[in-house]
Amino acid sequence: MAFTDAAACLRPARLRSRAGLAGHPRSVARIVSALLRRGVDGPEVARVVARVNDALLRRLVTWGTAELGPPPAPFAWIAWGSQGRMEQTLLTDQDNALVYADEGDASRAWYAALAERVNEALVTAGFPECPGGHMAKHDHGPLSRFVRRAATCVDKPDAHDAEILLDRRRLAGRLPLAAIDAELARGAGxxxxxxxxxxxxxxxxxxxxxxxxxxxxxxxxxxxxxxxxxxxxxxxxxxxxxxxxxxxxxxxxxxxxxxxxxxxxxxxxxxxxxxxxxxxxxxxxxxxxxxxxxxxxxxxxxxxxxxxxxxxxxxxxxxxxxxxxxxxxxxxx
Structure with a gap:
C-alpha cells in the first residue's frame, strides 16, 4: 500500500497555487472509489485518505510560511478527530490546532496569521469549518498551555476535551509534543x-x-x-x-x-x-x-x-x- 500512498499524495504535494484546491474532493473521491473496487478494506482506505489530506495540509503550511517568513520559534500543526486517528472518510470537517514553543508567544500574531491562512485554504479545499470551533485560528498557543490543558483533563476529568487531545497527531512542524504525551499517559490510571x-x-x-x-x-x-x-x-x-x-x-x-x-x-x-x-x-x-x-x-x-x-x-x-x-x-x- 506504500505505492498507493505515494501516488495518491502526488497531486496535493505538487499543487502550485490555491487555485487548484477546489479539485481536492473530487481527487480524493476517485482514490476512494478505486481502492474500494480493488477490495481494500475500510480502515486502510481511510488511512490513505488521511495521508492524502496530510499532504495537502503540509502544502498549505509550506505556502503560509513562505508568505509570512520563517517561524519565530518551532511549532506543530496538530490534527484532531478522524484525521488525528487516520480514519478519514469523504465527509469530514476541520479539527486542528497550532502549538508553538513558549519562546514564540511574543510573536503570537505570526502564528495567528498562519492559522488563519491555512484554515481558510482548507475551506476552499472542501473542509468545512468545525461547528464546535476546534480550529487552529481559534486554538493556537504556547506548548505550556496545551500541557496544562492535558493535565487538567486527567486531574479534573473533562471527557470531551480528553477525547479531543487523545486523538491528536502532528502533521507539520518540528516542535516535540512529548510533554503533552506524558500528561495524557497518566490517564491510564x-x-x-x-x-x-x-x-x-x-x-x-x-x-x-x-x-x-x-x-x-x-x-x-x-x-x-x-x-x-x-x-x-x-x-x-x-x-x-x-x-x-x-x-x-x-x-x-x-x-x-x-x-x-x-x-x-x-x-x-x-x-x-x-x-x-x-x-x-x-x-x-x-x-x-x-x-x-x-x-x-x-x-x-x-x-x-x-x-x-x-x-x-x-x-x-x-x-x-x-x-x-x-x-x-x-x-x-
Missing part, C-alpha cells in the same frame, strides 16, 4: 477519567432491530449509531491499556495485549469496525456517483441483503460491548 469517557461512549447507541424492522424506509446514521460508539470505547479501553493516541484498531490491539479486552471480543469488535467503516465509505461513493453529497445516513432498503445483515450483526456487537463496558467502568449506578 485515572479511574474517574476512564469512567467519564465510558459515559460519553455509552450515550451513542444503535437503534433496536425491532424498531428498524417496523419502520418503513428506516434510516440509520452509520457514524452516530455504529462507528462513534466503537471509536469512543476503543479510545477509553486503549487509554486504560496505556495507548494515548493511535487508530481505533491499534487501540483495540493495545487493550487486547493488556488484558482489557478478551481475544474473542477483540476479534468481533475489530470485524464490526472494519465492516461499518467500509460500508460508510461505499455509501458515500454511491451518493457521489448519484450526484448527491456524501452523508453518514443510509436507508436500509438501499443496502444489498448482505450489507443489511452485516449492519445488524455489527450493531449487535456494539450493544454487547457497551453492556460489558457499562459494568467494567461502573456507569450503571
Amino acid at each position: 485515572a479511574s474517574r477519567l476512564l469512567h467519564f469517557l465510558a459515559i460519553e461512549a455509552l450515550e451513542l447507541s444503535p437503534p433496536s432491530p425491532l424498531v428498524l424492522s417496523l419502520r418503513r424506509g428506516a434510516e440509520v446514521d452509520l457514524k452516530r449509531h455504529g462507528l462513534s460508539p466503537l471509536v469512543f470505547l476503543a479510545r477509553c479501553h486503549g487509554l486504560e491499556a496505556g495507548a494515548t493516541s493511535g487508530t481505533t484498531l491499534a487501540r483495540l490491539e493495545a487493550a487486547r495485549r493488556a488484558g482489557v479486552l478478551s481475544a474473542d471480543a477483540h476479534a468481533e469488535i475489530g470485524e464490526a469496525y472494519r465492516f461499518l467503516l467500509g460500508l460508510q465509505l461505499r455509501a458515500q461513493v454511491r451518493a457521489l456517483e448519484a450526484g448527491e453529497p456524501p452523508a453518514n445516513r443510509v436507508r436500509l432498503d438501499a443496502l444489498a441483503p448482505p450489507e443489511r445483515a452485516g449492519l445488524l450483526r455489527a450493531f449487535r456487537v456494539v450493544k454487547r460491548w457497551q453492556a460489558r463496558a457499562a459494568y467494567h467502568y461502573q456507569t450503571l449506578g
